[in-house]
Amino acid sequence: MTIFGTTLDTMAVFSLISMLTLLVYWMFVLREEKRWLSWFRGWEADRKARRLAEEDATNAPASGQTSSKKGPWG
Template identity: 55%
Template structure:
């Protein structure tokens, strides 16, 4: 096989194929990592929103003077 005027033997072709496979592998890993980071940020934002909604509900349900329980 000739590439840019250079004849490549079997070892060089195998090396090129392995480098290409490694590049594809790292692109897949990068894509999954970015997807995980995006999912985690969304999950964290949803968790924070749920927590803030719970805290707002607790404040609305509290007595006006802030006392809780039978002893104040």
């Protein structure tokens, strides 16, 4: 077999097919990794939102008044 003026023997064809197969495999791996990372970021954001909502519910004043303290140092 000749491609671009180069004769390819059996080993060259096999290595070319192997490299293309490996490239396709890593494309699937990368796609699944991105999908998992996206799921994890969403899960982490939901967990943080639930935790903050629970903290706000437990720290809310009983009379319904909002606290005048704002910011991280009160």
